[in-house]
Amino acid sequence: MPESVLVAAAVGVVAGAVAVGLVVLLRRLVVSSKELGTDAERATYQTLHLASRAAKHLRGGVGEDDAVRASRHLRALLGCDGLAIVDPHGVVALDGDEVLRETAAALAATANAAGKAQVQRRIPLVARGAVGSGGAGGASGTGGRETDAAAAPILVGGRPVGAVVAFASPVRSGLVRATGEVADWVAAQVELGELDASRAALAEAEVRALRAQISPHFIYNSLNAIASFINTDPAQARELVLEFADFTRYSFRRHGEFTTVADELGSIDSYLRLERARFGDRLQVTLQIAPEVLSTVVPFLSIQPLVENAVRHGLEAKEGGGRITIEALDSGAFAEISVEDDGVGFDPETIREVLAGGRGAEHVGLRNVDARLRQVYGDEHGLVVETAIGAGTLVRMRVPKGQPRPEASAPAGRVTPSVE
Structure with a gap:
């Protein structure tokens, strides 16, 4: 076969391959264009x-x-x-x-x-x-x-x-x-x-309100309890001073709107040690904590105020004291946290008014915790309170174990708090 014929055949093969390649490329472009949608859809x-x-x-x-x-x-x-x-x-x-x-x-x-x-x-x-x-x-x-x-x-x-x-x-x-x-x-x-800046300022103001609630009442009682041991039991007084330092360091820290269940429980332990120094055997505490929930992220000062509320308003007024039960249980995607006391209890209507923003500064810790839980997780995650006069009080919260939504805005409308 002449060399010119072979060259012509080779050129023909190459030209055919190029043509096939162009057809495949055009087909892909057409398919890709269809996948991107119409011109109006692409513009949108x-x-x-x-x-x-x-x-x-x-x-x-x-x-x-x-x-x-x-x-x-x-x-x-x-x-x-x-x-x-x-x-x-x-x-x-x-x-x-x-x-x-x-x-x-x-x-x-x-x-x-x-x-x-x-x-x-x-x-x-x-x-x-x-x-x-x-x-x-x-x-x-x-x-x-x-x-x-x-x-x-x-x-x-x-x-x-x-x-x-x-x-x-x-x-x-x-x-x-x-x-x-x-x-x-x-x-x-x-x-x-x-709005984001206002929400952040509101959250900081709520935490400051909680700190203000803790400061005057608790600090006065704690220092009195420590003073009572200085002469009779100096070692106990030193231990209580350290507990007081740990508690105040945590409560008045200036960084972070969130913490973990473990850190909250650590602060609660210091708080209860100081309160037991004051109450003695009149204050009994039961803990039931699932290790799986210790790393759960919660709003800062969201559990401790519930414990303080139980001591101040539940047991102080009860002759002979009583018991506080703190539970943090694993419930699949959620952590179920509760604080219960067998104290004097409340009229459910009173607590309903407190959570709705009434009743002045009384129970400000309870109200602020409820408001912050709703702000971060939604209204369905507000506090649930079961109480009756003479029957003690149980306060429950249900917190997602995943990270909270710090970008969540405050709800436009407030639902009626759950009080049983």
């Missing part, structure tokens, strides 16, 4: 993706450094040439040409003063002091071109907290409306950030 996905990427950078407010990162995603979302987020002080987070910074601040001030979107036309893209397209002042090689801008105020609670400024050439009515919608969305993210 892209919009939501960019919005979610920007959201995490806006919770701290529009004046934070993260606003620069948010501006990049919002620029892509609007499809504009440049985008600026301006805070109330005129500080600009800009994604675009630096020569637009001053214009963005001025236009944002106008939009905030008017309380509605503003449009400015024919903005020169040359910095002040520039000579030609490359002079001093950094015109970035724009060559004296012009652009338009649309600015919309970011309104939180009716007050302007900044503005979104979009640059394009030209700015059409669709971009003006879209900029306004983006400004409203940014306002919603700022409000959520403020």
Whole structure:
């Protein structure tokens, strides 16, 4: 066979292989395109993706450094040439040409003063002091071109907290409306950030209230008990001082809204040792703890106040004292924790009012624990209280053994507390 024929055959084989490869590639592209959905579905996905990427950078407010990162995603979302987020002080987070910074601040001030979107036309893209397209002042090689801008105020609670400024050439009515919608969305993210900060402040205030409840009553009684042993039993007095130090160190620590069941029980042990020094044989304690629940994460000071409530309001008023039973049991995905006393008990209606926020400062520990459990885990995880006058009190909580939801917000509506 002539050599030319062999070469032609080889070329034909290669051409056929390339053709087959192209067909396979095109088929894959078509299949991949179908998997991504329609054009509208892909556009929706892209919009939501960019919005979610920007959201995490806006919770701290529009004046934070993260606003620069948010501006990049919002620029892509609007499809504009440049985008600026301006805070109330005129500080600009800009994604675009630096020569637009001053214009963005001025236009944002106008939009905030008017309380509605503003449009400015024919903005020169040359910095002040520039000579030609490359002079001093950094015109970035724009060559004296012009652009338009649309600015919309970011309104939180009716007050302007900044503005979104979009640059394009030209700015059409669709971009003006879209900029306004983006400004409203940014306002919603700022409000959520403020809500997070308020929730954190509320949680800290609740813990401070619990500490205030512990401080005056318990510290006074503990120091009196320690003083009573100084002369009669110095070794016992020293032990009680150490227990007092451990308890107060834990109760007044300044870090963390959460702790473990093991740490709470350690603090409770110190507390009960001090109370037994005061009560003597009048205070009996029974513990039933499953090792599996010791590492369960719970809100800080969520079990100890229940024990203190049992001592102060259940047993102190009972002649002859009584017994407190503390249980922490494993129940699959949950830890079942209960504190029971055989003290004087309460009128169930009184406890219901306490958990609903009434009855002043009495039982503040019980109320705050219930509120924090509902905030972190949901209303279905609030305290359950079984009590009756003369029949003692049982307080139960059911806590997920997984990590809590610190990002959970306080419930919009409060359900009726469970009191039996």
